[in-house]
Amino acid sequence: MNTTLAIARRELSTFFNSPIAYIVLCAFLVVAGGLFFIGVFPGGQATLRPFFGLAPVLFVFFMPAVTMRLLAEEKQRGTIELLLTLPVEDWQVVIGKFVAALGLVGVGLLFTVPYAFSIASLTEQPSSFDWGPVFGGYVGLVLMASSFLAVGLWASALSKNQIVGFIVGLLLCFGFYFVDKLAIFFPDALGEALQFLSVDYHFDNIARGVLDTRDLLFYFSLTAIGLVLTTRTLATSRR
Amino acid sequence: MVSIRGLKKSYGTTQALKGVDFEVPKGQVVGFLGPNGAGKSTTMKILAGYVVADAGVATVGGVEVGPGSIEARRLIGYLPENNPLYEDMMVLELLRFVAEVRGVPKAQRKAKLERAVERCGLEKVLGKDIAQLSKGYRQRVGLAQAILHDPDLLILDEPTSGLDPNQIVEIRHLITELGKEKTVILSTHILSEVENTCQRVLIINDGRLVADGAPEALKRGEGTVTVVFASRLGPPLEQDKVRSMLEGVPGVSKVETADAEGGGTLGFALKYQLEDPRRGVFEAAVKNDLLLLEMRHQQVSLEDTFRKLTTV
DSSP: OHHHHHHHHHHHHHHHHSHHHHHHHHHHHHHHHHHHHHHHTTTOOOOSHHHHHHHHHHHHHHHHHHHHHHHHHHHHHSHHHHHHTSSOOHHHHHHHHHHHHHHHHHHHHHTTHHHHHHHHHHSSSGGGOOHHHHHHHHHHHHHHHHHHHHHHHHHHHHOSOHHHHHHHHHHHHHHHHHGGGGGGGSOHHHHHHHHHHOHHHHHHHHHTTOOOHHHHHHHHHHHHHHHHHHHHHHHHTTO | OEEEEEEEEEETTEEEEEEEEEEEOTTOEEEEEOOTTSSHHHHHHHHHTSSOOSEEEEEETTEEOSTTOHHHHHTEEEEOTTOOOOTTSBHHHHHHHHHHHTTOOHHHHHHHHHHHHHHTTOGGGTTSBGGGSOHHHHHHHHHHHHHTTOOSEEEEESTTTTOOHHHHHHHHHHHHHHHTTSEEEEEOSOHHHHHHHOSEEEEEETTEEEEEEOHHHHHTTOEEEEEEEEESSSSOOOHHHHHHHHHTSTTEEEEEEEOOOSTTOEEEEEEESSSOOHHHHHHHHHHTTEEEEEEEEEEOOHHHHHHHHHOO
């Protein structure tokens, strides 16, 4: 536990010691702020729906950007040898990096919380503002972020090249976002299966404020699969 | 402390290790020699628990090393080849991180850190980014992270590569110092380093161990004696006769013609394996009434042994 946290802490301090964290966070907040603005002002509606509605697209781009260097850089600089000869299990390394990435995303999401409060104060009766969908939306965002991060982490483990890590991560995340958009072209049964694989579909459910175990299970499974694959891939760098 | 049995490792189609066996008792300082690509680093990587062997067993302190061998890794301090370090961290940050992941108990952390810093002379650079350090300091940081947790075994892959002569001497002192209490396995290209710091030399070539012994033992026992004879009493020397006389000298394994000095002198190079034949040569010269103009003894250097064992 301590070693995992030590790795996560080191990773977070690297994020914040380098421009990456600030660039990613700024870009994320600018785009998220833009989405928020579009919903409230031109639309004239006090709602977070456009923000939550487009967040998955945003995450498709930003999550691989957060994870791309996590393992690729270690491989490229050779520090992976230092790390993997310390008395830590490979999975602890993976979890540590994952936690750090989730931490960074958490910081980004924290900065968007004021949006919710502004919306609440803009409604006619702030006291009767329905916090359910907002809460659900944030839970959904965290779950979606963790599944994208796990997938992105695996992409980063695949090669020494951060750009490859980013592009593979982007493609995978996009795949999990886009898969249900194809559903209409397929017979119902297959369409449903595709829908179930979609990160977006489950997010919509949660963002409506409905916490269904099936949706939670989907995100947990995707995250777990990503992390297990990463651990596996990391182990092959020992060959 | 270290035991390696039948270690094999291939990278794709290249066989890096073709069955290596050796043991290192506690407290020994072992120099690992070999040309580039001979399998030194691979052996060290396996021992350090980074790379997994295809076949064979490696144990450190009785614990088998492997991908899950956390216990074995606790006993080891490892300085990888090229000394990879997190460039964006400060020296102190890196050392703290390693201490934490190494599981050095909080109560001892400060003391152990200070000791490693002091031993490696890092007091002045603790607050500097590793990226800014000179190569010598970088190497010291690498060593400091390796000795931080007071390991029983130190594995140092080319600890002096890329350093200037002064830095090499410093690092060498440090290794000698560490070798007093720890088992050390170090690889190097610098043969004099091995002679100075190691009690034992392992030479590896093409994935196999080709020599194992004390540096003196690998040097001694072999050499060349060059001699130049002249006629003492007048009659010209007969090449064949002198040659057969020399062949009869105990210890001489091979007689070759060598440069002479002209004017009826004869020169020979005598190779020997075990016994120094100089006394025998002198006595034979006296007995056969030959004038010994010159006798030169050349011991095989570690370099010669190395070259002989590692060139095909």
